[in-house]
Amino acid sequence: MELLSQNCPLCGSPQVKPHDRYETQNGTRTIYHCFECDTYFSETFATPIAGLRTPLSRIIEILKARSEGMGLNAVVRTFNVSKKTVIDWEERLGGLKPVLMLYALLDQFLQLVIEGDELYTKVNKNVPPELSEGWTIVLMDRASRFLWELHCGQKEQQLFEQAIKVLVQVIEQTQDLSLFTDGERRYGNLLFEICHELVRDGKPGRPPKRLPKGIRVRLKNKGAKKRVGRPRKKYQAPVPEHPQTNSEVPEHEIHANQIEGLNASMRRRNSAFRRRANTYAKSRQHLQRTLDVFWVVHNFVRVHLTTKVVPAVKLGIMETGLSWSGLFSIRYAL
Ligand SMILES: [Zn+2]
Incomplete structure (x- = not known):
């Protein structure tokens, strides 16, 4: 199981070749063709950024600010983005948890x-x-x-x-x-x-x-x-x-x-654990969403302050940590 595999998402075959390219607001994307099952798919198929128009660099910038502890309302004001959009991105990112868990349990x-x-x-x-x-x-x-x-x-x-x-x-x-x-x-x-x-x-x-x-x-x-x-x-x-x-x-x-x-x-990093208002998180689902993002970033992306290593690397399940853009190219199902 490769997290960043370019195999066919439908049949798993490695017999995949670039077929065409298309322009998006996010730059050029490639359409692949699978010779095994004869399907065509975009490089972002079934990834957290499938169908998103916002440039990935902006999504990453905003989610990084969130995962360094900025509250939802503060992010909305600072980056001039809607709350719904940020929540959607966070759900997409946290949605990687099951596949990353599966990956970890292969070891x-x-x-x-x-x-x-x-x-x-x-x-x-x-x-x-x-x-x-x-x-x-x-x-x-x-x-x-x-x-x-x-x-x-x-x-x-x-x-x-x-x-x-x-x-x-x-x-x-x-x-x-x-x-x-x-x-x-x-x-x-x-x-x-x-x-x-x-x-x-x-x-x-x-x-x-x-x-x-x-x-x-x-x-x-x-x-x-x-x-x-x-x-x-x-x-x-x-x-x-x-x-x-x-x-x-x-x-x-x-x-x-x-x-x-x-x-x-x-x-420090999850505002739902910090705000001094009466309401820290709006609901259990909202809190869990922030926890899922925390889980993904803590385990696979962020270098731990004390060990100086990304936890997944220290655990021995991967050789280097994932980048933010790498995260967004992982497919939900491998
Ligand atoms: Zn295929």
């Missing part, structure tokens, strides 16, 4: 340490946090800062289930994986529910359930939390692990500190 990983945490911002009306849709679940690879999951909604079972389903896909590609979270027990419990194995131990009765081999979950209980009953240990393995999993994890490694760093970056 095999030897060892990953994933941090899990929930970030919070206000959505629409001021409601108590437990009713708010402004919770964002983050699953981040510690070494590369690659974001596997960045999804918002109400802090309820469904949001955690969705994140764990993503994690299960990552686990299928990984030999040895640790999930470290702060406090929240649902990650471990749901993971156990969804992907346990029965481990036969030769004893009579039903074989016990365990996490798959090589998978470990650790959580750090927040000390301040007052709860009734037996006090919890500060560091815990909340669900049973496979007997062949190396279960030794130094306590100082059990934290979600890199996500704390991400939180700071999110507040």
